[in-house]
Amino acid sequence: MGKESNKQKLPKTAVATENTLAAAARRNFLKKGVLLAAAGSSGVATAETLKVEPWSKQLGRSVVSHPYGMPSPFESNVVRRNVPWLTADTHSSISFTPLHELKGIITPNGLVFERYHAGVPDIDPTAHRLLIHGDVERELVLDMDAITAFPSVTVIRFLECPANGGMEWRGAQMEAVQFTHGMLSCCEWTGVPLKVILQEAGIRPSGKWILAEGADGAAMTRSIPLEKALDDALLVYAQNGERLRPEQGYPLRLFNPGWEGNTSVKWLRRLKIGDQPWHHREETSKYTDLMADGNARRFTWVMEANSVILSPCPEKPWTGQRRPLYEIEGIAWSGRGRIRHVDISDDGGNNWRRAQLKGLHLPKCLTRFSLLYEWDGAPKLLQSRVTDETGYVQPTLAQLRQVRGVESIYHKNSIHTWGLSADGKVRNVQIS
Ligand SMILES: Nc1nc2c(c(=O)[nH]1)N[C@H]1C(S)=C(S)[C@@H](COP(=O)(O)O)O[C@H]1N2
Numbered sequence: 216m217g218k219e220s221n222k223q224k225l226p227k228t229a230v231a232t233e234n235t236l237a238a239a240a241r242r243n244f245l246k247k248g249v250l251l252a253a254a255g256s257s258g259v260a261t262a263e264t265l266k267v268e269p270w271s272k273q274l275g276r277s278v279v280s281h282p283y284g285m286p287s288p289f290e291s292n293v294v295r296r297n298v299p300w301l302t303a304d305t306h307s308s309i310s311f312t313p314l315h316e317l318k319g320i321i322t323p324n325g326l327v328f329e330r331y332h333a334g335v336p337d338i339d340p341t342a343h344r345l346l347i348h349g350d351v352e353r354e355l356v357l358d359m360d361a362i363t364a365f366p367s368v369t370v371i372r373f374l375e376c377p378a379n380g381g382m383e384w385r386g387a388q389m390e391a392v393q394f395t396h397g398m399l400s401c402c403e404w405t406g407v408p409l410k411v412i413l414q415e416a417g418i419r420p421s422g423k424w425i426l427a428e429g430a431d432g433a434a435m436t437r438s439i440p441l442e443k444a445l446d447d448a449l450l451v452y453a454q455n456g457e458r459l460r461p462e463q464g465y466p467l468r469l470f471n472p473g474w475e476g477n478t479s480v481k482w483l484r485r486l487k488i489g490d491q492p493w494h495h496r497e498e499t500s501k502y503t504d505l506m507a508d509g510n511a512r513r514f515t516w517v518m519e520a521n522s523v524i525l526s527p528c529p530e531k532p533w534t535g536q537r538r539p540l541y542e543i544e545g546i547a548w549s550g551r552g553r554i555r556h557v558d559i560s561d562d563g564g565n566n567w568r569r570a571q572l573k574g575l576h577l578p579k580c581l582t583r584f585s586l587l588y589e590w591d592g593a594p595k596l597l598q599s600r601v602t603d604e605t606g607y608v609q610p611t612l613a614q615l616r617q618v619r620g621v622e623s624i625y626h627k628n629s630i631h632t633w634g635l636s637a638d639g640k641v642r643n644v645q646i647s
């Protein structure tokens with residue numbers, strides 16, 4: 216309190232002085248840089264180098280200067296990014312999550328990757344309705360009040376587009392983990408189990424499939440088997456504590472944990488129950504995996520176990536640190552359940568060391584792994600390999616290509632290799 220009142224007594228004229236101070240501080244920063252360099256490897260400031268900065272001597276911003284809070288302006292590089300050449304326009308397009316900038320397992324709402332087929336609609340929730348019809352006893356038309364009145368559940372689950380890594384089937388192409396793995400997010404989702412709403416409608420014995428349709432311009436539809444609907448599918452309306460972002464399907468989205476992101480239909484307006492899957496316009500060209508023999512895999516819903524190292528990575532090299540001990544850190548996930556363990560190799564897959572799992576360890580959820588690593592400064596081929604609770608082991612690129620060829624776009628979950636060079640920089644190298 217004493218400190219607070221001191222600040223409030225700061226005279227207005229102090230500002231000019233502060234500006235002068237700021238200029239001095241900038242000059243000081245250069246000196247400090249020299250000092251730090253001279254201090255050698257530790258990178259720790261000494262008492263003399265810690266200056267009282269201008270922001271410690273003046274009033275800060277008032278409450279509600281940002282009624283909805285924003286990150287520090289110094290974090291302005293922590294943003295979603297797109298790859299302009301990847302799609303013909305930015306409406307039917309994709310942006311990527313900056314995985315390398317995140318800690319823990321939750322993707323902040325403003326950084327969740329975006330995938331749209333016709334842009335983001337701005338839906339008035341009071342005008343939004345969900346129709347449930349087809350092979351049901353009672354046709355239902357629910358508004359958002361009716362949906363949020365049901366008892367809710369909350370889970371933390373990842374969501375991944377099956378095209379994640381799809382640019383890398385034929386070899387390394389993207390020099391950034393944001394682009395090799397960033398069609399991936401992990402949020403706390405709140406909503407109503409789909410089975411609760413289906414019980415309300417009463418599924419007829421003939422009902423085996425559900426058509427889910429979005430209210431966006433693409434009116435995107437997917438066919439979902441009833442088993443998934445009765446298992447863990449949710450109708451979600453909240454994400455990390457607040458209502459869904461428009462980008463993620465505001466005001467209502469279907470969410471199928473562990474399954475291809477495209478089945479989690481956003482801006483959900485219709486569920487039709489029928490006896491067989493529908494023929495989707497996209498199905499012939501998309502959401503099937505073209506194999507080497509010309510056949511295509513269909514209904515490959517589950518996102519199989521995958522992992523990637525985030526520190527180091529191309530955007531987070533080990534330059535300028537010169538520590539004897541480094542932390543290799545990354546994330547693993549599996550659409551089939553929990554992570555059993557993650558192994559790390561620094562020699563391209565010949566030798567493996569068990570990593571530690573950090574923090575929450577939930578099914579169908581990002582899981583952090585970490586290995587304390589004494590780097591001798593020589594070039595390395597760093598890899599992570601996940602095993603999930605079903606015993607499924609993340610395949611090598613060679614193993615995956617053997618089964619799937621290189622024609623597919625989807626489900627590339629092979630072991631990823633980062634080439635660490637002696638200067639600490641990291642390149643994307645795809646070894647098989
Ligand atoms: N209505 C509708 N739902 C949709 C899409 C869409 O274009 N329209 N894209 C799908 C695809 S391909 C993916 S990968 C996920 C992406 O979810 P996100 O944008 O919340 O990350 O939403 C799915 N749901």
Ligand SMILES: [Mo]
Binds near residue numbers: 376
């Ligand atoms: Mo997707």
